[in-house]
Amino acid sequence: QQQVKQSPQSLIVQKGGISIINCAYENTAFDYFPWYQQFPGKGPALLIAIRPDVSEKKEGRFTISFNKSAKQFSLHIMDSQPGDSATYFCAAVYRDNYGQNFVFGPGTRLSVLP
Amino acid sequence: DAGVTQSPTHLIKTRGQQVTLRCSPKSGHDTVSWYQQALGQGPQFIFQYYEEEERQRGNFPDRFSGHQFPNYSSELNVNALLLGDSALYLCASSRPLAGQETQYFGPGTRLLVL
Numbered sequence: 001q002q003q004v005k006q007s008p009q010s011l012i013v014q015k016g017g018i019s020i021i022n023c024a025y026e027n028t029a030f031d032y033f034p035w036y037q038q039f040p041g042k043g044p045a046l047l048i049a050i051r052p053d054v055s056e057k058k059e060g061r062f063t064i065s066f067n068k069s070a071k072q073f074s075l076h077i078m079d080s081q082p083g084d085s086a087t088y089f090c091a092a093v094y095r096d097n098y099g100q101n102f103v104f105g106p107g108t109r110l111s112v113l114p
Numbered sequence: 115d116a117g118v119t120q121s122p123t124h125l126i127k128t129r130g131q132q133v134t135l136r137c138s139p140k141s142g143h144d145t146v147s148w149y150q151q152a153l154g155q156g157p158q159f160i161f162q163y164y165e166e167e168e169r170q171r172g173n174f175p176d177r178f179s180g181h182q183f184p185n186y187s188s189e190l191n192v193n194a195l196l197l198g199d200s201a202l203y204l205c206a207s208s209r210p211l212a213g214q215e216t217q218y219f220g221p222g223t224r225l226l227v228l
Contacts, residue, residue, distance in 0.1 A: 006156075032215060043118075043204050043219035044157065089156050093215065099145065099169040100210045102217060104156035 002027060004092050006105030013112050019077040021108045023090035026071065030092035030103075035064065035075050038087045038107075047088070048075070080112045116141065118207050118220035126226045127195050135190040135223045139207030145169075146188040147217060148180060149204040157204055163188055192225075200227045 005024045013019045023033075032051055036044035050057045050064040050073065057064045063076040077084055090105040119138045127133050139146050145164045149157035159172035163182035182188045186207075192199055202224050206217035 034216060036219075041221075041224075043206075043221045046216055046218065049216060095210065095215075099162050099164055100208065100215055100217075101170060102147070102157075102159060102206075104158075106156045107154075 002101075002103050004090060004103050004105040006090050006108060008108060009106070010109040011111070013080045013110065015080065015082060015112055015114050017080050017112075019080045019084070019110055019112070020074055021088055021090070021110075022072065022074045023092075023105050024070075024072045025092045025103075027092070027094060028071070029094040031095070032093040033064070033066065033073050034091050034093070035062075036089045036091065036104075038089065044089055077110075080110075082112045082114050085110055085112050118205055118218050120203075120205050120220040120223050122223060123221065124224045124226075126228065128228050129195055129197060131195050131227075132191065132193045133195060133225060135192075135203050135205075135225075137188045137190070137205030137207075137220060139186050139188070139205075140218050143207035143209045143218070144186050145208045145210055146182060146186065147206045147208070148188070148190045149206065150174070150199075151202040151204055151222070153201070160190070195227045197227050200225060 034049035035047045037047045038044040061078045066073045087107045121136045147162040148160040151157045162170040166182045177193045179191045202222040204222045205220045208217045
């Protein structure tokens with residue numbers, strides 16, 4: 001129930017195309033869903049995040065779509081650029097009396113071809 | 115404003131040795147979490163510290179221990195190192211009780227166990 005599934009494992013997109021990464025979860029206690037971008041040799045950096053009370057959030061070329069009933073959420077990267085080539089992790093967060101708990105997906109390696 | 119910093123950046127140890135990794139959280143953050151990221155995998159939660167106490171723990175053996183200091187900085191200690199402990203160790207900070215639940219990651223410490 002604490003697992004977050006992520007697909008695809010890897011993705012190759014042409015420059016200017018749309019990259020779509022999907023995640024799914026089981027635990028309805030999750031109440032915060034961030035996406036992180038990680039370049040080789042670096043720590044993950046927060047990209048965009050959403051709460052389950054909204055169905056979509058857009059920041060620049062990055063959009064999160066959230067389907068609460070299906071317990072799924074996805075990241076859309078519009079007009080993908082070679083500089084977007086990185087590994088993307090979705091995460092789901094729940095809180096309990098002891099603090100917050102982040103559960104990460106296994107990651108998607110995105111390659112944007114010039 | 116300095117973000118999350120970690121030291122050292124790289125470390126090579128041999129099996130059976132002990133290692134200490136250090137983390138300074140982002141200014142204003144009081145909660146520190148540690149993650150292990152194996153090559154090609156998502157971050158796996160080790161534990162979380164708040165008010166100098168371990169508040170949450172993932173599925174890691176007692177060989178992994180930590181500490182948080184009054185200035186909120188933290189250490190991760192791993193005893194009796196195994197080859198499988200080779201990974202990128204990430205520190206993340208947040209301030210969840212102030213509504214700042216997003217975790218910000220440091221660059222990580224890459225540990226190689228020979």
